[in-house]
Amino acid sequence: MSAIPLDPELRGRIEDFLTEAALAVDDGEFARWPRFFTEDSFYQIIPRASFEAGHTVGIMTCRGRGMMQDRVEALQSANIYEPHNYCHILARPVLRREDDGAIAARTNFALYRTIAGGNTELFAAGKYLDRIVRDGDELRLQSRRVVLESRRVDILVVLPI
Amino acid sequence: MSATLVSNEALRWPAEGVTRVPYRVFADPEIYAQEQQRIFRGPVWNFLCLETEIPQPGDIRLAAIGETPIIVTRDETGAVNAMVNRCAHRGALVCLKERDHAAALTCAYHSWSYDLRGQLQSVAFRRGLRGQGGMPADFDPARHRLEPVRVESFCGLVFGTFSPDTPPVETYLGPMTAGLVRRALGRPYRLIGMHSQMLHNNWKLYAENLRDSYHASLLHTFYTAFKINRVDMDGGMLLSDDGRHSVSYSKRATLQEGEELERMRAAQYGSDLNGPQLLETFDEWPDGITHAIQAIFPTLGVQFTLNSIAVRFFTPRGLDETELFWMYLGREDDDPHQAGMRALQGNLTGAAGLVSLEDGCINEFVQRGTRGSPDHAAIVEMGGREVGSSQSSRATETGIRGFWQAYRQLMEL
Numbered sequence A: 001m002s003a004i005p006l007d008p009e010l011r012g013r014i015e016d017f018l019t020e021a022a023l024a025v026d027d028g029e030f031a032r033w034p035r036f037f038t039e040d041s042f043y044q045i046i047p048r049a050s051f052e053a054g055h056t057v058g059i060m061t062c063r064g065r066g067m068m069q070d071r072v073e074a075l076q077s078a079n080i081y082e083p084h085n086y087c088h089i090l091a092r093p094v095l096r097r098e099d100d101g102a103i104a105a106r107t108n109f110a111l112y113r114t115i116a117g118g119n120t121e122l123f124a125a126g127k128y129l130d131r132i133v134r135d136g137d138e139l140r141l142q143s144r145r146v147v148l149e150s151r152r153v154d155i156l157v158v159l160p161i
Numbered sequence B: 001m002s003a004t005l006v007s008n009e010a011l012r013w014p015a016e017g018v019t020r021v022p023y024r025v026f027a028d029p030e031i032y033a034q035e036q037q038r039i040f041r042g043p044v045w046n047f048l049c050l051e052t053e054i055p056q057p058g059d060i061r062l063a064a065i066g067e068t069p070i071i072v073t074r075d076e077t078g079a080v081n082a083m084v085n086r087c088a089h090r091g092a093l094v095c096l097k098e099r100d101h102a103a104a105l106t107c108a109y110h111s112w113s114y115d116l117r118g119q120l121q122s123v124a125f126r127r128g129l130r131g132q133g134g135m136p137a138d139f140d141p142a143r144h145r146l147e148p149v150r151v152e153s154f155c156g157l158v159f160g161t162f163s164p165d166t167p168p169v170e171t172y173l174g175p176m177t178a179g180l181v182r183r184a185l186g187r188p189y190r191l192i193g194m195h196s197q198m199l200h201n202n203w204k205l206y207a208e209n210l211r212d213s214y215h216a217s218l219l220h221t222f223y224t225a226f227k228i229n230r231v232d233m234d235g236g237m238l239l240s241d242d243g244r245h246s247v248s249y250s251k252r253a254t255l256q257e258g259e260e261l262e263r264m265r266a267a268q269y270g271s272d273l274n275g276p277q278l279l280e281t282f283d284e285w286p287d288g289i290t291h292a293i294q295a296i297f298p299t300l301g302v303q304f305t306l307n308s309i310a311v312r313f314f315t316p317r318g319l320d321e322t323e324l325f326w327m328y329l330g331r332e333d334d335d336p337h338q339a340g341m342r343a344l345q346g347n348l349t350g351a352a353g354l355v356s357l358e359d360g361c362i363n364e365f366v367q368r369g370t371r372g373s374p375d376h377a378a379i380v381e382m383g384g385r386e387v388g389s390s391q392s393s394r395a396t397e398t399g400i401r402g403f404w405q406a407y408r409q410l411m412e413l
Helices: A008-026 A030-036 A048-053 A065-077 B029-040 B169-185 B203-210 B258-267 B336-348 B359-369 B398-411
Strands: A037-047 A060-063 A084-090 A094-097 A103-115 A120-135 A138-148 A152-154 B020-022 B046-050 B059-065 B068-074 B080-084 B099-101 B120-122 B148-154 B157-161 B189-199 B234-239 B246-251 B289-296 B300-305 B308-316 B322-331 B377-379
Touching (some): A008 A030, A008 A120, A030 A037, A030 A065, A037 A065, A037 B189, A048 A138, A060 B336, B046 B068, B080 B157, B157 B169, B169 B300, B203 B289, B203 B308, B234 B398, B246 B398, B322 B336
Antiparallel strands (some): A037 A060, A084 A103, A094 A103, A103 A120, B046 B157, B059 B099, B068 B080, B148 B157, B189 B322, B246 B289, B300 B308, B308 B322
């Protein structure tokens, strides 16, 4: 994806938005997480090999904000796992304006996970491939593909990446 | 093979038999080493890969049998071959890419080259350089090859065995298991997703977990937490005649006809879900079975969860490390709507599965819980003390008892 210079103010806003979305999860404010997405959005965590092979099944897939809310409720009330925190480290995004005005963004990331009482360990690395649109005064993700470098994850994935 | 028996000092199996599992079996390096010989190189069929992953001559896929690295190829005749990924020369891995395509298999270390069946074809500098050196004159490449593995395919699943005594796959599976595999995989399918997860536990804890229909609704509470009103709770646990394979299944309530059945189906997954499309399904299984998890000894699972069809298998990566693989399948003739439903239902299982993710940690909890207690034993008495099918209830550990019965026979424990 080749970068086209964007108005610096817009770029700053997008960078803040992408950072806020990651921090909401890092800070355990899971209920906020679906609000970074449009109502009809698509979210998928998928290994790079599957993404490049065109597979339709990833590790986690949400079609619509409702499925994201269900994920959040499930991780808070149904699923059982050892408590853990995330710490996302985001690279500077590469941005491109699409013909319809949406912004395509690619942001590399490293994700550290700390299981309570354990070490901080690198849990995942990869890239966000995002499509960002305006929704009223807000920016929102219309789609986010979380492409993991490895097809192997340690133990389980329950918190969104 | 001249492996010695696990000594009685190492393991004294409790007198109660398969209703007790001494925790030493999950933590003893001597037992683990014996399993590599007696189980994985013994008279069992090990799942290697899907035929659909190697459709063309020259296609290569890496796999494993126990800890032994395996190469699976499709040769020029279209036949599937398997061999140990260990150069006949000095033991290096010959193939490095999980998926590849090549006309020959060439070791990077000294360029020894094998055909797609594993037969040694050429040795670099065999005649030396400028008349100097080279291999001894009587060195005969025809007498060297990659260690062969017997292969057989069933419904597109490629199995391998080291033992000449393993019966044909269909005999090994038995009629019940073979019939259910054919039901799920008997039509053309393709790979539509794959990932794996590392479990920090001995492989046999996952083998138990896969056969444990007792824990399903207790540990995995997603369905109940979201008040997913399942009318398909009829079900049971069926075992193969030898007890080593099992299937846990649930089906729609029976004896419903016509309008009433349609009404039941419409209400089937009424729930508190904000995204109910998660459970949108299409009719695929005329016998009314909606969920089935088959465990095939030693390390394969074949399952369908609504319309999500998956093959899961696990590979020991050390005494207390196991890699669990998930391969999701779709039909060749799926329309986009059906493909979309399979993709969303994939959320139910896998490393982030809404009704399976707990299995990623629960077996580790056993591994950690039993540390320092090798002479204590698990109690496996739910549903009785026998090894046999449970037609009426899935609250049973009979599948686990069946696993240990087969394990003890092979290990002579």
